[in-house]
Amino acid sequence: xxxxxxxxxxxxxxxxxxxxxxxxxxxxxxxxxxxxxxxxxxxxxxxxxxxxxxxxxxxxxxxxxxxxxxxxxxxxxxxxxxxxxxxxxxxxxxxxxxxxxxxxxxxxxxxxxxxxxxxxxxxxxxxxxxxxxxxxxxxxxxxxxxxxxxxxxxxxxxxxxxxxxxxxxxxxxxxxxxxxxxxxxxxxxxxxxxxxxxxxxxxxxxxxxxxxxxxxxxxxxxxxxxxxxxxxxxxxxxxxxxxxxxxxxxxxxxxxxxxxxxxxxxxxxxxxxxxxxxxxxxxxxxxxxxxxxxxxxxxxxxxxxxxxxxxxxxxxxxxxxxxxxxxxxxxxxxxxxxxxxxxxxxxxxxxxxxxxxxx
Numbered sequence: 001x002x003x004x005x006x007x008x009x010x011x012x013x014x015x016x017x018x019x020x021x022x023x024x025x026x027x028x029x030x031x032x033x034x035x036x037x038x039x040x041x042x043x044x045x046x047x048x049x050x051x052x053x054x055x056x057x058x059x060x061x062x063x064x065x066x067x068x069x070x071x072x073x074x075x076x077x078x079x080x081x082x083x084x085x086x087x088x089x090x091x092x093x094x095x096x097x098x099x100x101x102x103x104x105x106x107x108x109x110x111x112x113x114x115x116x117x118x119x120x121x122x123x124x125x126x127x128x129x130x131x132x133x134x135x136x137x138x139x140x141x142x143x144x145x146x147x148x149x150x151x152x153x154x155x156x157x158x159x160x161x162x163x164x165x166x167x168x169x170x171x172x173x174x175x176x177x178x179x180x181x182x183x184x185x186x187x188x189x190x191x192x193x194x195x196x197x198x199x200x201x202x203x204x205x206x207x208x209x210x211x212x213x214x215x216x217x218x219x220x221x222x223x224x225x226x227x228x229x230x231x232x233x234x235x236x237x238x239x240x241x242x243x244x245x246x247x248x249x250x251x252x253x254x255x256x257x258x259x260x261x262x263x264x265x266x267x268x269x270x271x272x273x274x275x276x277x278x279x280x281x282x283x284x285x286x287x288x289x290x291x292x293x294x295x296x297x298x299x300x301x302x303x304x305x306x307x308x309x310x311x312x313x314x315x316x317x318x319x320x321x322x323x324x325x326x327x328x329x330x331x332x333x334x335x336x337x338x339x340x341x342x343x344x345x346x347x348x349x350x351x352x353x354x355x356x357x358x359x
Contacts (some may be wrong), residue, residue: 005034005057010268010336011041016279016324018043024050033059033177035232038269040239041332042249042277042324048175051238052277054269056229060178060185064235065226067166069188070195071124071157072222072240073248073274075259076203077144078128078152078212085348088128089306093209094354095119095126095202109197110190115159117201121311123275123318125253125352126202127153128210129345132256139261139342143218143246151345152206153257154199155250157224158191165191185226192222206351219246219259223274234269242272242338249333250275251326253318253350254301258330260339272339273332276323289316305347310355318352 007025011017021043028049029037035056043052049064057064080088099117101108108116119126131149134140145151165187169178178184204214223240226233240247242264249272251257262272280288289298298315299307309315333339 005029005036007037007039008267009039009043010338011039011043011332012335015041015328015332018045020045021050025053028053028055028064031057031059031061033057036269038267038271040271040273041329042238042273042275044278046237049237052273053237054239054271055235055237056232056269057235058232060181060226060233061175061235062166062169062178062184063175064237065188065224066237067163068157068224069162069165070192070222071224072195072199072220073153073155073250074196074199074203074217074220075248076152076154076217077215078150078207078210080150080210080212083128083150083348085304085306088210089308089349091209092308092349092351093205095205095351096354099201099205104201106197109193110161110187112161112194116198117205118159119156119202119351119353120159121314121353124156125350126206127253127347127351128349129153129257129347131343132346133344135341135343136261143342145218145343150348152203153248153250153345154202156195156198156202158195159198161194162191188226192225195222196220219248221245221247229270230266236271238274239271240274241270242268243270246342247272247339249273249326249330252276252320252323253305253307253347254303254320255326256344256346258326258344259342260330260333261342262339264338268336268338273329276326276329278322279324280322282317285319285322286313286316289319289321293319301347303346306349307352308349308355309352311353314352
């Protein structure tokens with residue numbers, strides 16, 4: 001009988017960590033071949049596996065990565081002369097409608113031409129944000145960032161491609177290990193590349209619609225992946241590569257986000273948090289939100305930003321109150337010496353899904 005892997009939780013006692021999420025960490029630790037599970041401060045329960053965890057194993061388990069392979073967050077500089085939030089919100093393109101692949105001047109990974117340039121649902125978003133505070137002057141300068149600069153933050157993944165890859169595995173092997181590791185990793189790597197291309201396409205679409213030039217990202221880190229590290233398979237599910245990388249840890253549409261310099265070691269599986277982490281289930285957020293807020297209230301945020309979202313249910317499910325406090329997550333990353341804040345941003349316009357009724 002195999003021994004359980006070790007489990008480390010990088011969250012302070014005052015942080016909101018659900019017992020169900022911890023239970024999932026220990027269930028994963030009991031799988032054959034598992035070595036170490038590192039739970040981030042944004043940990044919350046997922047479908048069969050925790051979200052906000054980095055899990056090392058001698059065995060590759062596709063379900064620990066999930067269906068949105070290559071999901072990540074990229075940050076792009078953008079220059080707009082007179083950024084009036086309400087006007088800019090009305091100019092955002094329809095990111096539910098795919099781009100024409102014939103107009104793309106690069107190879108499309110896996111030849112998957114569907115859904116290119118689309119954001120998807122759930123917690124995915126594209127946000128025009130302003131640098132609110134600089135916490136590390138030298139590092140911010142190296143990234144070309146200063147207070148009041150505008151950036152585009154793009155959070156999305158491999159859309160239907162990742163779903164197709166996971167489904168091909170689970171239909172035969174369920175939650176079991178990859179039968180052909182090489183084949184899975186090859187398909188996985190294509191999905192990771194697709195997700196990165198998708199984020200760039202969306203940033204270019206938004207920049208063009210807002211009258212700005214498309215620029216290369218200064219940060220682009222995926223948080224759903226598996227890589228070989230120290231001879232083991234390191235699965236990250238809602239955890240970003242924290243091994244000397246710059247990572248955008250996303251808040252909510254009504255709170256700051258933090259770009260951090262990550263320096264996590266082996267005890268944290270070289271990983272950091274990817275966002276605030278859910279505090280409520282979608283059903284709870286919908287029920288509580290409808291009792292407290294109107295749709296119009298949710299289209300404006302406490303920081304004065306606008307939300308573009310034509311799906312009323314999604315507005316409630318993704319309300320800022322459905323998430324943990326991002327400041328607590330960042331404090332935990334600092335306390336456990338996993339990351340150092342570089343800048344924090346405030347949303348100006350957050351796009352979730354097209355609001356066709358307002359066009």
